[in-house]
Amino acid sequence: MSERYLEGRVAMVTGGASGMGRAMAFAFAAAGANVGIGSLLGDSSARTAEGELVNRPGREELEKTKADIEAFGVKCVASDLDVCSVDSVTAFHAAVREGLGEVDILANAAGITAEHPVTGHSEELWLKVFDVNTNGVFRTTREVLPGMIERRWGRVISIASTAASVGAAYSPAYCGSKAAVVGFTKAVAQEGAEALVTANTISPGWVETTFGTEWLSDIAEKQMQTKGDLFIQQQKAENPQKRMIQPVEIGATAAYLCRDEAVGITGQDITISAGSAW
Numbered sequence: 001m002s003e004r005y006l007e008g009r010v011a012m013v014t015g016g017a018s019g020m021g022r023a024m025a026f027a028f029a030a031a032g033a034n035v036g037i038g039s040l041l042g043d044s045s046a047r048t049a050e051g052e053l054v055n056r057p058g059r060e061e062l063e064k065t066k067a068d069i070e071a072f073g074v075k076c077v078a079s080d081l082d083v084c085s086v087d088s089v090t091a092f093h094a095a096v097r098e099g100l101g102e103v104d105i106l107a108n109a110a111g112i113t114a115e116h117p118v119t120g121h122s123e124e125l126w127l128k129v130f131d132v133n134t135n136g137v138f139r140t141t142r143e144v145l146p147g148m149i150e151r152r153w154g155r156v157i158s159i160a161s162t163a164a165s166v167g168a169a170y171s172p173a174y175c176g177s178k179a180a181v182v183g184f185t186k187a188v189a190q191e192g193a194e195a196l197v198t199a200n201t202i203s204p205g206w207v208e209t210t211f212g213t214e215w216l217s218d219i220a221e222k223q224m225q226t227k228g229d230l231f232i233q234q235q236k237a238e239n240p241q242k243r244m245i246q247p248v249e250i251g252a253t254a255a256y257l258c259r260d261e262a263v264g265i266t267g268q269d270i271t272i273s274a275g276s277a278w
Contacts, residue, residue: 038081083136
């Protein structure tokens, strides 16, 4: 089987300048796809004044990711993207189509979290987590799905989480929003089935990204009253494989789902957790 099995295909990746989004973009490019990446830009991974924990890479990181993708011998379009804005999503899709062609693969990796129990949870923060994690996936999928169905080829891959099936007292918004992504994706799989357009979610456990380690550190300091690095080592020790998932594993799984031989895999939630429940 050819290693450039996505030659001539176009992938559109949200949250593509960092973490799991970047890993998926690299995997698609390595397989020969031209790639459009979009990210909400900022300058760090941090808790905002509103309370959400979010990673916002800088312009330099976006451009570096673009150059790294192009090093695979493919084209890349890199853009600001706010998945909470219909206009921003539409503009990103238009830029990818203009620069690369019709979108064959959509990978949704943009996401945030908020560590807060239901008791005292603000309405604004709750809705923000759902707007990014769930509504963002809806907005991007709505953009590209009609064309995929018309051309009778397409892959929609969204990052969910083990949190979609395992609850946590301080993560109700995150757990609920990721469970909604799983349910939504199963519906998309049915809508695209006759046209052989597949839709799947990948549900990782703890992934060793900037966002993942910052999130663990935040939990350690705010809830456990311990140091972040010690808590991260504890999480690794408690994992059956004694480690955290690496971003490249997420990328490899996403790329496999794009193979022609994987067309029968649709409507599935694929767990990558090294054996852990969370």
